[in-house]
Structure formats: structure tokens, C-alpha cells
Amino acid sequence: MEIEDFVIANLLIGVLGSFFLYAxxxxxxxxxxxxxxxxxxxxxAYVFNNPEFF
Amino acid sequence: MSNxxxxxxxxxxxxxxxxxxxxxxxxxxxxxxxDWKQGLAIALGVPLLILPSIGYLTSYVWSFAxxxxxxxxxxxxxxxxxxxxxxxxxxxxxxxxxxTQTVFGSNKDxxxxxxxxxxxxxxxxSAWSYWFGxxxxxxxxxxxxxxxxxxxxxxxGGINSTLLSLIVGGVIFGSLSIINSxxxxxxxxxxxxxxxxxxxxxxxxxIAPFFTGDFHMANITSSWFPTDWNWDVKHILILxxxxxxxxxxxxxxxxxxxxGPEYKKxxxxxxxxxxxxxxxxxxxxxxxxxxxxxxxxxxxxxAEPISPMLPLANMSLxxxxxxxxxxxxxxxxxxxIQTAFLSSARSIYSMSVEGNLPAIFSxxxxxxxxxNAMIADAFFNMILILxxTPTAIxxxxxxxYICANGISLYxxxxxxxxxxxxxxxxxxxxxxxxxxxxxxxxxxxxPLFLIGIIYLNxxxxxxxxxxxxxxxxxxxxxxxxxxxxxxxNRIPVAHAERREHDILHEPEPMPLEY
Numbered sequence: 001m002e003i004e005d006f007v008i009a010n011l012l013i014g015v016l017g018s019f020f021l022y023a024x025x026x027x028x029x030x031x032x033x034x035x036x037x038x039x040x041x042x043x044x045a046y047v048f049n050n051p052e053f054f
Numbered sequence: 055m056s057n058x059x060x061x062x063x064x065x066x067x068x069x070x071x072x073x074x075x076x077x078x079x080x081x082x083x084x085x086x087x088x089d090w091k092q093g094l095a096i097a098l099g100v101p102l103l104i105l106p107s108i109g110y111l112t113s114y115v116w117s118f119a120x121x122x123x124x125x126x127x128x129x130x131x132x133x134x135x136x137x138x139x140x141x142x143x144x145x146x147x148x149x150x151x152x153x154t155q156t157v158f159g160s161n162k163d164x165x166x167x168x169x170x171x172x173x174x175x176x177x178x179x180s181a182w183s184y185w186f187g188x189x190x191x192x193x194x195x196x197x198x199x200x201x202x203x204x205x206x207x208x209x210x211g212g213i214n215s216t217l218l219s220l221i222v223g224g225v226i227f228g229s230l231s232i233i234n235s236x237x238x239x240x241x242x243x244x245x246x247x248x249x250x251x252x253x254x255x256x257x258x259x260x261i262a263p264f265f266t267g268d269f270h271m272a273n274i275t276s277s278w279f280p281t282d283w284n285w286d287v288k289h290i291l292i293l294x295x296x297x298x299x300x301x302x303x304x305x306x307x308x309x310x311x312x313x314g315p316e317y318k319k320x321x322x323x324x325x326x327x328x329x330x331x332x333x334x335x336x337x338x339x340x341x342x343x344x345x346x347x348x349x350x351x352x353x354x355x356x357a358e359p360i361s362p363m364l365p366l367a368n369m370s371l372x373x374x375x376x377x378x379x380x381x382x383x384x385x386x387x388x389x390x391i392q393t394a395f396l397s398s399a400r401s402i403y404s405m406s407v408e409g410n411l412p413a414i415f416s417x418x419x420x421x422x423x424x425x426n427a428m429i430a431d432a433f434f435n436m437i438l439i440l441x442x443t444p445t446a447i448x449x450x451x452x453x454x455y456i457c458a459n460g461i462s463l464y465x466x467x468x469x470x471x472x473x474x475x476x477x478x479x480x481x482x483x484x485x486x487x488x489x490x491x492x493x494x495x496x497x498x499x500x501p502l503f504l505i506g507i508i509y510l511n512x513x514x515x516x517x518x519x520x521x522x523x524x525x526x527x528x529x530x531x532x533x534x535x536x537x538x539x540x541x542x543n544r545i546p547v548a549h550a551e552r553r554e555h556d557i558l559h560e561p562e563p564m565p566l567e568y
Contacts, residue, residue, distance in 0.1 A: 003468045004158070004165050007176050007461055010497070014504030015524075021505060022512050025288045 090323035095246035097310040099393030101338040102386040103303035109359025123339040130305030136466040145320035148404040149312025150462040151181030155408040178410030180461035182530040185401035187455025191394035193438035195387040196223035227432035248389035255382035262370035263349035294506025321481035402427035409541035450523035460500030
């Protein structure tokens, strides 16, 4: 793994990690937990299945 | 500088004038006119960055804010030793944005082959993040100065605050543009004068409570943390966010390195300016927060979160002291604006020289000063003033600063790992094994501090501030694509060869005596 990959990975972990942690510790604006779980889960599934997306 | 060395004083290579194009023959390098003391004088605005955050940190962690400031300045030493070494390896590069663009943007790097140059993009993005971390300081402090003026002069109370901020911003940015357009030496003189009129009263107000008997150690020892503080995930995230906010202020003394191409003897001037500025910051950041909490108590600070220095001055020096402190604060803000103005304008210039922003910003005036970059910076901040609220701007720009710090530390690791760059001459070298220290601090910045600051922003200000931060950072993408196209169209081979030759292969010319 090269430094460039580390940079991209760390920035993405930072952004996505903060979203997840915020969602885990605070109610999201919609207030519908099922909807939020599906949306976040769907986003995760898509990103992990399409690593070239970034 | 090589042109001057060859005997020409205008910066234009007359000898080969017929053969070369305008792009190559125009003065393209900043002039080496300052020594480490002058660089330090400009960077002395950094200790004053604590002022708007004293109340903010206290509101979350009470007296533990003292530890956060001290730890952050020490973290700054770990990081800035690496940046000091980079400054001597690449004496022509402008601070953090210059190093990342030079190292990641090398045309020899395999990541820069093909149509999409990943390395070049990362280097440019880091420089853009750095610029976004520094530039909004201008707008933020112009708004604060106008607000202090309205509080101090009753006649100004009826004027629309945004209009007054625009007038104040216009006058300050215009004046500093004129002063700085004569070259960095003038900027250093202005910085030195402002440092004297702002740092001396700041020190006096800070130290006075220790002699007047107003300082009580019990105010600190009895209130280290809020009563409802827990060491759970939520509070650890808040702590990380506070460290990120503190880093925006307390580790910002890396700005002393950004004048690398303008120091007479970069290999010795840069480390000296960095280390002395760091030592001053370590003393002042800890001392100011200790004095404020020790004298006012946590409740006293929280009663005046924006300007706790005012009640401190009142308590220790009386009403006259309070008046002096307002004038001092305005002087301090001018100094911060000056520091940020020079840093951010040089970031724009550096990005433009590397082809990561449109070429118009790399134009230097006859004094070797990036005047177009400075005008663009001033214009951008006049627009920011229209937003009216500085808090969201600070929160958004801290995201940029953390990204820039993280990527810049990766730059150091890359240089130490690279077989060619690790052999380059480095008059100042960080201690052995510093690569691992840099790597550890990198992880601390990205992702940990980044997670913390985004979390804290969303908690404190909602997603708007985070959104503004992301939008500004993403704005780099279209600008970069345009600049890359522009770079390809203007003598691409000559430019690339010149850049590679300059940075990585040509021996650094001896420092010039003026």
C-alpha cells in the first residue's frame, strides 16, 4: 500500500467514521431509525462492493 | 535567485531573453529578504489565536483546557520538527502547501502518470485545505474587530453590523495589501510593530493576577472537569474535537516555515524561527489559560466566553486596564490578520506555481510579492464577511486545517521512505526515527482529530458548518481540473522540466547577502 492510498483511506475513514459515530450517539434528523439504518447500511454495502468508487 | 546571482538585478534572464518565453523569464521566485527574527515577528500573531477559544474550551472541559493547550503545543513540536526538516530539504517550497505539492506532485512519481494524476491532486488538495484553514481568519477577525468597535464607540452602534464589518475589512485588507506589496520585509516590520503593541499588554494582563493576589490555584484544582463528564465514546469524541480546535490555534506556528523561499538562509532560519515561536507559544498558551481560570474561576470565564481577557484586565488593572485591553485585542486581531493574510496568499501563490490553481495567481509584482494572490484572498474574505457569523466559519476552516496537517505529515514520511528524496541534503534533521513519530501524529490528525472535529461541529453547530467545510474543500476539484487543462496548454514540457530541475536536482544556491 502506498502513501497516497493511506491518505485517501484516512480521509475517508475520518469523514465516514464521524458520520457513523454521530449517528450512533445522537438521533438523526429524520427520527425514523429504520430509515436511517437502511440508508447507512445501503451506503456501506455500496462502498464496500465498489471500492473503485472513490 | 539564480538570475541575481548571475548579475541581473531585475530577475529577468536578459542573456537568454530571445530564446525564452514570457512564462519562464518573468520573475517566478519570491525574494529572499528576511532573517529568522523577521519571520518570527510575522508568526508572532499565532499566540493570539488563543483569544477567541479560551471560553469555548473552558465550556467543555473547564480547567482541563490548560492541559489541552499545553499538549497541543507539544504536539506542534512533534509535527513541526518534521516540517522544519522538510523546509531545509526543499528551501524553495512555501511551507506545508509547498512541501506536499512538491513531493506528491513530482512528475517522476508513478502516481502522476496518465490522465488523472493522483499524487498531484493530493498535493494540491492539501495546499487548498491549508489555505482554507488560514484564509477565513481574515474575515473572522474583521467581524470581531467591528463588533468590538461597536461596543467601544456608542456612535457606531446604529450602523448595520455587516456593513461595518465590510468597511473594517476593506480598510484593513486594503492597508495590509499596500504594506505587504512592497515585499515581505515591510510585512515583517508591520508584524513586529503589531506584536509589540499587542503581546506586551497581553503579557501584562496575564501576569498581573499572580502579583495582585487575584490568582487562586483552588479555582483550577477544584474544577478539572465538568461534574457530568464521563470517559465514554461521546466525551472522548468531544475531546478529540477540542484537540482539533486547539490545533487550529496552538500548532499554527508552523506558519513560520511558510516563508521558506523568502528567508536569506532557509536551512538555519526556518528551524530557528519555528523553534523560538514554538517555545513562546508553549509559555503563552498555558500561561494565559491558567491565569484566566485561576483569577476568574470557571464560572467567571463562562460568564464572558468571547472575551474573558476584559474582566481579567478589569480585575487586575482597573477600568483603565479594561480600555487598554480592548485596544490591545484590536491590535492583536490586526496581527493575526497580517499573519493569516501572508500565509494564505502564499498558499494560493504556491498552488498556482505548481499548476493546481489558475496561473494568474502566480504573478509577482516588481517587489517579488504575490499581489494577485493577495487581492484574490482579500476578495474571498470580503464575501465571507457577508455571512456575518464567525463561529460557523471557524468550525468549517478547522476541518481544512486538520486535513492539511495530516497530509503534510504523510509528506514527511514519503520523503523519508523515498530512495531519491531521502538522500537529499538536509542541514537540519529531525532526530532518528522521527518518521515513526510523524506517522503516529498523522494518524492522530487523520482520521482521529478529523472525526472529532466533524463530530463536535455537528454537535455544536449542526450540519451546516460541516457542510460549508466540505463544500469549500470540494470546490478545489473543478478549479484543479481547469488548472490542469490550463497547465497542459502552456509550454508543458518546459514548465515540468524546469520545476523538476529546480526542486529536486539543482544544488541550492548559496544564500545572498543584501
